[in-house]
Amino acid sequence: MNHFIEFWPILKRLIEYTIPWKKKIILAFFLLISGSTAEVLGPILISYFINNILSKHEFHFQLTLVILISFVMLQILAVFFNYFQSIYFNKIAVRVINKLRNDVMNSAIKQPIFEFDVQPVGQIISKVTNDTEVIKELYDTVIPTLSRSITLIIIILFAMFSLEWHMAIIATFIIPLVIIIMSIYQHYSTPLLRNVRYYLADINNKFNEIINGMNVIQQFRQEHRFEKNIKNSSQLHYSARMKILKLDGFLLRPLLSLISSLVLCSFIFSFSCLTHKIPEIGILYAFITYLGRLNEPLISITIQQSILQQAIVAGERIFSLIDSKKQEYGKNKKKIKTGKINIKNLTFSYIKNQKNILNNINIDIPSKSFVAFVGHTGSGKSTLANLLMGHYPIYNGQIYLDEYPISSISHDILRETILIVQQDPIILADTFFSNITLGKKISEDEIWKILKIVNLFSLVKSMPKGLYSILGEEGNTLSAGQKQLLSIARILAKNPKILILDEATANIDSETEKLIQKTLTSIKQKTTLIVIAHRLSTIVDADFIVVLDKGKIVELGTHKKLLEIKGYYSKMYNFQLCKY
Template sequence: MPADSIAVPGLPAEPVDRRRTVGDAAALLARAAAPDRRHLLHGMFWLLVAAGLEALGPLIGKTFIDSYLLPRNAQWPQMAGLLAGALVAGMAASWLRYLQLTRLAGVAMRSVQRIRESVYGHVLRLPMSFFDRAITGQLVSRVTNDTEAVKTLYVQVLFVMLDSVIVLSGAMVAMLWLDWHLMLIVATLVPAVALIVLLYQRLSAPAVTRSRELRSELNAQMAESIAGMAVLQASNAAERFSAKFAAVNEAHYQSRQRELRANAWLLRPVLDLLNVILLAVVIAVFGARDQGAALTTLEVGVLYAFINYIARVVEPLIQITMQFSQLQQAMVGAARVHALLKEAEAPKAAEQGRVTEGGISIDHLDFAYQPGQPVLHDLNLHIEPGSFHGIVGHTGSGKSTLLSLLLRFYPAPPGSIRVDGTPVDAIAEDHFRDRVGLVPQDPFLLAASARENIDMGRGLGDERIEAAAKAAHAHDFILALEQGYATSLGEGGARLSVGQKQLLAIARALAGDPRILFLDEATSHIDSETEQIVQRALTELRGRVTIVAIAHRLSTIRDADRIVVLNHGRIAELGTHAELMAMPQGLYQRLYLLQQLEEEGAG
């Protein structure tokens, strides 16, 4: 991966366009902060007032020295008034600083909250084709680390830099009013700092971008290793994976070292040196003026004020330059979040279509993931409402692709798939998902209770949840758990057997009261006893729910109304189990007999 690039999950890294990165980050910030624009303006106003009050301090000190201290003009009421004014101005500035900080920090927190929710919601609405190329760890990094970088951009970068610019401007205006000659000397510090910042950006930007990409890679490797820990240990691959992780970690370390060296040379040390040089020059110029003449009290007051203002000029410049390290990282993070948000969501269907009976028609269906590489060829099939259809075929025959098209995970050619006479892409999304259930090959379970795993946040009542569990023949084993439906199942349902997980997944699908139920090799990993339970559940659903089962174990769909045999993306055979077994040298007959021989051999 190039050192100077931005990676989107699952996509090749692309070279960084600095102007586009800044534009993307600015667009993201504007979008997130728009609802709090009034609070943002209030905070900036209080910041301006606080900076103005702080700028009064050296001016009050100059007046105190020039008018009262050096002339020994002890007018106590006036002196007390000046001191009281300085105290009140300082207290008011501190109070306004508090208001400004809490208001702007609140804006930042709410903005990050909105961005994080927006990114998570956007990811949930992305088409399945995106997840074919996405990496889980990198997506998690977008939702957590990169959105947190936006908060850094708000709180630790933009607000600090804005504050520093305002304080710097106030100090320069005050020095201009006091002595414009000395102010011009101090002003030379600004272009010097600008050159330092430019040099720092050129040296550190590639390292910052690279280190952030490598951090995502570390997250991805960690998530992948934890998810596949059983296979990793069984394959004795711990050392190899550890070495791979260490290589990425070393690259991340080297990138951070390059960034650290740029920070160490070009930020605080250089600016501290410039501060000392500037102070020496101002004192030398002040001392060289009017040689041979006695210093006036006015000049001493000006010197006092200038020494104070120089500190107020240098410190903001130091703060601005010190924030550039965070700025680089935050801008890259914000640009990566913006790039993810620009990913096109799955198209929403119009509201008119409805699933009523559950009939499915497939007419002249052709499909290819890549142009010129067709997966399905001219499929034609009619599935009656309430019927039970099985789909079988060898690996790569197109079974999973057909199921993905039926589930609208990928867009089918217009009009090639209809449900109850309506094109599948014209059925409202929410309605379609409510009326179509899926039981996957590897059931996904939340680290939550059995009730929550069946409900999936739909707010279903206990009666409906238990009815679905009974229909799936999962009610008895759930009741046998120590807390019944309230029992926590552990991460991924670790407390359940594979068969129990699958029954729970069937109960979840049935809890939505679907008209169509798809099973994606739902019995391939379960034992024969659990398979018989699943078969009984399917038998009880026949006539009420349209069932389409992709099956590796042919015994699961032996009693189906019709069995569709796919071969190289085409329907090779179609009929009942008896009809297909009667075909001499038929593909289904060979598959079935081969499985019978395998089971007998295993026995």
């Protein structure tokens, strides 16, 4: 009972997903009840035939024919009703799961960026795929099977009490015994089912990690170690599954079959003892038939309990994602007219009360200016870029865009105003056209103009399908430089007020770097440009350079001024000159 109380909120929530299709559910239940009734009426006809025709050795052709035709018709109707109720329940299940998967994906997409820093991708994939598939069984298997089984039990018991109430009372003793078995099963199986779901998600996560890191694994000959790792995870999943199967094998069908056999023995014993009023042979036949049919729905209920618990455990995992905290944005929908940025007393750490990544940052960036952030790895450059993008909440200090606090700006306006080109741009396994527009309505002529600006015109033109050429998984048909140029083309299609380049030239050759520099020259005329760079040669023309070290601003000024100071920036620049 405690387990049921614990699981009821999740089960109730899962059932609520069926509300939009309640009319079809009512029809499916009507077909289910009709099919069950048709099944149960069959033995009553045979019982009547045995008692009134067969046992009296009196053959009535017309009555026998009516009974046989009625029996066959009942069986045909039972098949007909059960077939269509199954179709309806499956249709409803597929539609519900589509809705549930959409909700899970929408929640995953709206998760705060920092959640992906700590949450393995494989866990999310497992929730969207495996867990929703388990829940699908709740709608297309568990609910119809439980409903059909309960309906059959009620109708069978009603038929038994109508025929012979003494023997019917004996048959009802099987029900409390089954409830006890179900409670014991639920107590032991729940933690095992949670482990199964966890181990399966862990396997998915490790496969995802292996596939994404295949080059590194093969390069450093780590195949055996990762193979052993997967084998260990699979063994844990196998062990948990085997424990459940052993529990099923003991507590479900064998034990219930034993109880049914004992009840059947009680029938025979009571049939022998009732000397003053011996039940008719037809009634005994009906009771033996009904006991066999009563046994099956009871076993089905207990077996479905296992699937029901798996669905509830999967529901727990899914709703934990759906109910998780979403990325928060403001409500201010006023257009940002300029690209002016003011950073005031900004202090930040990824985890509260932990070491600060940024300390008391104060910068004023005029509109349409070219600003560079430089510093060694871990100085806080990329963290500052992520805060400018609104990816993380700010607790100390503030960033202002056009005098509006960034936390007050709506998601639509923020994404329209400020965009970023990352070191490793994400390219979709889609066409050039789709990768540039990303759903925005832009004409092909505009796309060709943008491709000319980023020097990809001749490349796209040379491809068999031009703009509609498929780029392959993660854009693997393009070089690193071409990917960067394509990501800049996306930016030009959006025309933001502020553009951040997060070490966008770190992994490309000098020739492509010159192309990007040429592109940026045209962008600077109408956009505030923030460049995070390792290659200091790319930022010599910046209006001013912000030098960061251990989360603090240590120097600020133009390239020429910082060289004259002969401080931190000067050492970095001279070191790179010697290196190259």
